[in-house]
Amino acid sequence: MKTRVLSGLAMVPLLALVYLGGYPLLALCVIIAVIGIKEFYDGFNAMGIKPCHLIAYASVFVLYLINAAAPGNFQMICAWLAGSIMISSLYMFKTTERTPADAMATMVGIIYVIFFSFHVVLVDQTYPVMIWMVLLTAFCTDIFAYFSGYFFGKHKLCPTLSPKKTIEGAVGGTLGTVICSGIFGYFVVPEIWWQCLIMGFVAAIFSQFGDLTASAYKRKMGIKDYGNLIPGHGGIMDRFDSVLFTAPVIYYYIALVLN
Amino acid sequence: MKTRVLSGLAMVPLLALVYLGGYPLLALCVIIAVIGIKEFYDGFNAMGIKPCHLIAYASVFVLYLINAAAPGNFQMICAWLAGSIMISSLYMFKTTERTPADAMATMVGIIYVIFFSFHVVLVDQTYPVMIWMVLLTAFCTDIFAYFSGYFFGKHKLCPTLSPKKTIEGAVGGTLGTVICSGIFGYFVVPEIWWQCLIMGFVAAIFSQFGDLTASAYKRKMGIKDYGNLIPGHGGIMDRFDSVLFTAPVIYYYIALVLN
Numbered sequence: 001m002k003t004r005v006l007s008g009l010a011m012v013p014l015l016a017l018v019y020l021g022g023y024p025l026l027a028l029c030v031i032i033a034v035i036g037i038k039e040f041y042d043g044f045n046a047m048g049i050k051p052c053h054l055i056a057y058a059s060v061f062v063l064y065l066i067n068a069a070a071p072g073n074f075q076m077i078c079a080w081l082a083g084s085i086m087i088s089s090l091y092m093f094k095t096t097e098r099t100p101a102d103a104m105a106t107m108v109g110i111i112y113v114i115f116f117s118f119h120v121v122l123v124d125q126t127y128p129v130m131i132w133m134v135l136l137t138a139f140c141t142d143i144f145a146y147f148s149g150y151f152f153g154k155h156k157l158c159p160t161l162s163p164k165k166t167i168e169g170a171v172g173g174t175l176g177t178v179i180c181s182g183i184f185g186y187f188v189v190p191e192i193w194w195q196c197l198i199m200g201f202v203a204a205i206f207s208q209f210g211d212l213t214a215s216a217y218k219r220k221m222g223i224k225d226y227g228n229l230i231p232g233h234g235g236i237m238d239r240f241d242s243v244l245f246t247a248p249v250i251y252y253y254i255a256l257v258l259n
Numbered sequence: 260m261k262t263r264v265l266s267g268l269a270m271v272p273l274l275a276l277v278y279l280g281g282y283p284l285l286a287l288c289v290i291i292a293v294i295g296i297k298e299f300y301d302g303f304n305a306m307g308i309k310p311c312h313l314i315a316y317a318s319v320f321v322l323y324l325i326n327a328a329a330p331g332n333f334q335m336i337c338a339w340l341a342g343s344i345m346i347s348s349l350y351m352f353k354t355t356e357r358t359p360a361d362a363m364a365t366m367v368g369i370i371y372v373i374f375f376s377f378h379v380v381l382v383d384q385t386y387p388v389m390i391w392m393v394l395l396t397a398f399c400t401d402i403f404a405y406f407s408g409y410f411f412g413k414h415k416l417c418p419t420l421s422p423k424k425t426i427e428g429a430v431g432g433t434l435g436t437v438i439c440s441g442i443f444g445y446f447v448v449p450e451i452w453w454q455c456l457i458m459g460f461v462a463a464i465f466s467q468f469g470d471l472t473a474s475a476y477k478r479k480m481g482i483k484d485y486g487n488l489i490p491g492h493g494g495i496m497d498r499f500d501s502v503l504f505t506a507p508v509i510y511y512y513i514a515l516v517l518n
Contacts, residue, residue, distance in 0.1 A: 074333035079511040081340070082378075085370050086465065086504060089472040092479075095419045100479045104363045107370070111344050119341075160354045206345065213348040220351075220359045245345060252338040 011230065011239075018135065021128045026064070029121050032236055033060045036113040039226040039235040044105045046221045050098070051105035052091045059084045059110050063118060071125055084110045112244065113237070119247035127254050129188060133181065133196065134250045137203035138210075138242035140180045141173040145208070148172020162215045170208055177204035192258065199253050203246045210245030214238065270489065270498075277390055280383045284390070285323070288380050291495055292319045295372040298485040298494040303364045305480045309357070310364035311350045318343040318369050322377060330384055343369050371503065372496070378506035386513050388447060392440065392455065393509045396462035397469075397501035399439045400432040404467070407431020421474045429467055436463035451517065458512050462505045469504030473497065 017024045034057065041051045059080070066076045085107050092103040123131050149169025157165040181200025185193030214237060218226065227235020276283045296315045303310050318339075325335045344366050351362040382390050408428025416424040440459025444452030473496060477485065486494020 074337050075511075075514055078333050078336060079507075079515060081370075082375065082507040082511070085375075086468060086472075086507070089371075089475070090468060092475045093417060093420055093471055095475060095478055100476055101360060101363075103475075104360075104367050108363050108366055111340075111366070111370075112348075116341065116344075158352060161352055209345060209349060212352055213345075216348070216351045216354060216362075217359055219354055248338075248341040248345070252334075252341070255334055256338060 011233075018131055021124050021131065025124050025131070026067075026121055029117055030060065030064055032240060033114045033117050035227075035229065035236045036117065036240070037109055039229075039237045040109050040113050040217075041105070043217060043221040043223055043226055046223055049101045049105045051102055051109055052088070055084070055088055055091060055106055056109050056114065059087075060114055063114060067118075067121060072122070081111070081115065116244040116248055117240070119251040120243070123247060123251045123254065126251070127258070130250060130254055132184065132188070133199060133203070134243060134247045136180055136184055137177050137200055137250065138207050138240075138246045140177040141204045141207040142211070142242065143173075144176025144180075145169040145173025148176070158212065161212060161219065165212075173208065174201065174204040177201075177207070195253075195258060199250060202253065203249045206245040206249045207242040210242040213245070214241035270492075277394065280387050280390065284383050285326075285380055288376055289319065289323055291499060292373045292376050294486075294488065294495045295376065295499070296368055298488075298496045299368050299372050299476075300364070302476060302480040302482055302485055305482055308360045308364050310361055310368055311347070314343070314347055314350060314365055315368050315373065318346075319373055322373060326377075326380060331381070340370070340374065375503040375507055376499070378510040379502070382506060382510045382513065385510070386517070389509060389513055391443065391447070392458060392462070393502060393506045395439055395443055396436055396459055396509065397466050397499075397505045399436040400463045400466040401470070401501065402432075403435025404428040404432025407435070417471065420471060420478065424471075432467065433460065433463040436460075436466070454512075454517060458509060461512065462508045465504040465508045466501040469501040472504070473500035 014028065017028045037053065037056045037060070041053055041056070044051050062084075063077070063080050066073070066080055070076055088103050088106040088110065091106055092098050092100050120131065120134060123134055145165070146169065148171065149164070149166045152168040152172065153166030155167040156163070157167050157170055178197055178200045181196045181203075182193060185196025189196065214226075218224065225234030226237035229235045230239060233239055273287065276287045293316065296312065296319070300310045300312055300315070321343075322336070322339050325332070325339055329335055347362050347365040347369065350365055351357050351359050379390065379393060382393055404424070405428065407430065408423070408425045411427040411431065412425030414426040415422070416426050416429055437456055437459045440455045440462075441452060444455025448455065473485075477483065484493030485496035488494045489498060492498055
């Protein structure tokens with residue numbers, strides 16, 4: 001518990017990078033994508049599946065190069081995605097050594113880790129202050145779900161996947177996040193405070209999906225944590241599993257509903 | 260051989276749909292996506308992996324709905340993609356019945372079959388006549404590779420994956436396609452005929468990647484053909500495996516290089 005709190009404090013400087021936005025945040029996202037890929041693929045190794053790290057790292061490089069050359073060009077992002085998936089397919093041509101599972105895990109890593117985390121950059125480029133909504137919805141849901149579950153938890157949510165989670169926790173996590181999002185909206189972006197309520201609601205649900213998705217992968221990989229980069233907190237992927245899902249939700253809400 | 264030729268002739272009416280473009284072609288793409296998903300997922304079933312058909316069919320529906328509401332909106336296409344992948348993740352929450360492989364196969368089907376084939380529609384909406392380049396590069400590569408291999412084939416290309424393919428076939432397929440693309444360009448789009456040479460070259464290579472990708476999946480699935488929809492030709496996925504790769508190549512060349 002002490003390690004966990006101390007490590008938690010050690011993460012505070014990260015918030016400075018988020019506050020700065022722009023290049024520092026972009027650098028943080030690249031690091032999260034690279035370490036995230038390593039952790040995710042190492043998890044697959046534990047179950048005998050061998051995705052190709054090199055293709056994924058090259059894919060990170062190309063995506064951020066495209067972003068530097070033509071920020072917010074979704075046609076190029078789709079081209080990047082199609083290209084990455086095609087190149088990953090080539091990986092299974094050595095049929096004697098590799099299986100479709102190796103190629104498929106490579107593809108899923110590229111989309112789940114690299115493409116999803118890239119939406120943090122997209123939010124920062126479109127509506128910088130909303131980056132806080134990405135983090136707020138990811139972390140508030142966790143905290144409120146934990147305490148609502150602790151005090152009121154009676155009915156199990158999905159015992160085989162995540163035995164400690166309760167329906168009361170899920171409801172409390174969602175409610176708490178909606179309230180915090182409303183408060184954030186009221187003080188920071190008063191002109192759209194009620195939109196923040198909706199965003200908070202949707203993102204809180206997807207935040208829990210993100211958490212459970214990571215749990216589902218880890219359970220089948222037979223690992224408890226993705227890594228031990230942050231003592232007491234596991235790896236990057238354990239900490240940011242919800243962010244991977246809240247970032248696209250917040251981004252597309254901003255891009256398609258607010259605009 | 261006789262069945263093969265007769266069935267080949269039976270496919271000629273399909274060319275009429277391609278010639279018409281617009282809604283008839285769109286309908287054809289929806290049908291290819293739906294049958295393609297069925298064949299691809301049935302192949303996974305043969306190796307004990309159970310992707311979710313329902314999510315993929317819903318995903319086809321939403322993609323073509325988005326295309327009707329906002330044609331060529333790549334931001335929405337990315338939102339569709341992120342959403343489809345997130346929803347597919349939910350599929351593995353029932354850990355007692357399902358594995359990450361089931362969810363991952365669902366995701367790969369959505370990208371490989373639905374997203375890739377959708378580029379045929381995108382080409383038709385952007386530069387209709389270029390739809391012929393998608394088909395020409397896919398089918399010429401096949402035919403020229405077959406005959407070059409037949410007459411000159413000496414060195415095996417990838418014996419474990421596709422034992423009959425030769426390096427001479429691959430080179431001949433590429434060369435023949437470049438020449439045909441140049442002829443097509445000279446007569447149909449003379450203002451960009453030399454761009455057709457480049458497109459033909461790149462698409463011919465990816466056409467062979469598409470063919471080998473389908474072979475790699477089938478080999479590991481332990482099936483010879485994806486289906487028997489077209490007697491003597493296998494299923495939709497056997498016929499259009501190269502188109503799945505040439506369509507994105509031609510589309511992004513048009514969208515990013517020509518424009």
